[in-house]
Amino acid sequence: MTPDLPPADAEARRAIAPVIAYPPQTLPQPDLAFQARARSAARKLGEVVVPPREGASFRVPAGGFFRITCTDGPQVGDLNLFNADNPQERFYSGKTRALHGTHLRVGQRLWSSFPALRPMATLFADTLAWYGTDPHGGRVHDVIGTRCDPYTHWLLSGGAQYHHCCHSNLTRALEGAGVPGAEGLVHDVLNVFMCTGFTPDTGQYFMKASPVRAGDYLEFFAEIPLLGVLSACPGGDCGAEHSSDAVACHPLLVEIWETPAVALAGWEPPAPNGYDRTHGRTTGGR
Numbered sequence: 241m242t243p244d245l246p247p248a249d250a251e252a253r254r255a256i257a258p259v260i261a262y263p264p265q266t267l268p269q270p271d272l273a274f275q276a277r278a279r280s281a282a283r284k285l286g287e288v289v290v291p292p293r294e295g296a297s298f299r300v301p302a303g304g305f306f307r308i309t310c311t312d313g314p315q316v317g318d319l320n321l322f323n324a325d326n327p328q329e330r331f332y333s334g335k336t337r338a339l340h341g342t343h344l345r346v347g348q349r350l351w352s353s354f355p356a357l358r359p360m361a362t363l364f365a366d367t368l369a370w371y372g373t374d375p376h377g378g379r380v381h382d383v384i385g386t387r388c389d390p391y392t393h394w395l396l397s398g399g400a401q402y403h404h405c406c407h408s409n410l411t412r413a414l415e416g417a418g419v420p421g422a423e424g425l426v427h428d429v430l431n432v433f434m435c436t437g438f439t440p441d442t443g444q445y446f447m448k449a450s451p452v453r454a455g456d457y458l459e460f461f462a463e464i465p466l467l468g469v470l471s472a473c474p475g476g477d478c479g480a481e482h483s484s485d486a487v488a489c490h491p492l493l494v495e496i497w498e499t500p501a502v503a504l505a506g507w508e509p510p511a512p513n514g515y516d517r518t519h520g521r522t523t524g525g526r
C-alpha cells in the first residue's frame with residue numbers, strides 16, 4: 241500500500257451505508273401525556289434571574305418543571321444539572337449527544353453520568369422548535385459545545401485573564417449553592433438557545449447569532465430532584481465572540497414549578513442504572 245494514495249476499493253468503502261450508533265427505539269420513553277397533565281396541575285415555586293455575564297443556581301423538586309426564558313434580548317445560556325441529593329451525579333452531555341443527536345428537541349432527555357445513567361430531565365417545551373436546520377447546518381440547543389472557559393481563553397488570547405466565562409460563572413454559582421469542590425463538578429453543558437453546527441468541509445464547530453428573542457423559552461420536566469446552575473454567556477447571542485465584555489449581553493429568567501403529589505400518583509423518578517458494576521471481574525469489589 242502506498243501512503244497517501246487511496247486503495248482501489250476506496251469508493252466502495254466510502255459507499256457503505258451508515259447505521260445509527262444508538263438506535264433510540266429501545267430507550268425508555270418519557271410519558272409525555274402524563275407530563276402534560278402534571279404541568280397543568282403544577283404550582284409555581286419561585287424564580288431566579290441570571291444577570292448578564294453571571295451565573296445563578298436553582299432547585300427543582302422531582303416531578304416539577306423549570307423554564308428558562310430569554311426576557312430582554314438575544315442571549316445564550318449554559319446549563320449544568322446535578323442530582324440535588326448527590327452532585328456527583330450530573331448531566332452527561334456526550335452520552336446525551338450519542339443517544340439523541342447533536343441538538344436537543346422536545347421529548348428528548350438529558351441523561352446523567354455513570355454509574356447512574358438515567359434521565360435527569362425531559363425537554364418539555366421549546367418556542368424555537370420551528371427553527372429546525374438552517375442553510376448552514378445550524379440548529380439550536382446543542383450538546384456538542386463544552387462551555388466557554390478561562391483556560392481555553394488564556395491559550396487562544398496569548399495569556400489574557402478573563403473571569404466571566406460560563407465555566408467561571410457556573411463555578412461561582414455552584415459554590416454559592418454550597419457544593420464543595422464546585423469547579424471539579426462543573427461539566428459540559430446544554431447550550432440553551434445557542435445556534436451551532438459543524439462546517440461541512442472541515443468539520444469545525446461553528447456558532448452563529450442565536451435566533452432567540454425576548455419571550456422565547458425552553459421548559460423541562462425534572463425526572464429527579466435537580467440542582468441547576470445557569471450562566472448567561474458573556475458571548476450574548478454568540479454571534480461574534482465569547483470570553484469578553486465586548487458584546488451585548490442580557491439576563492435570563494429561570495422559573496420553577498412543583499407538581500402536587502396527587503398529580504404525581506403512580507409516577508416514580510427513574511431508578512439508577514441497573515448494570516451490576518462488576519466489569520467482568522471474577523473477584524474483588526468496586
Ligand SMILES: [Zn+2]
Nearest residue numbers: 388406473474
Ligand atoms: Zn459561555
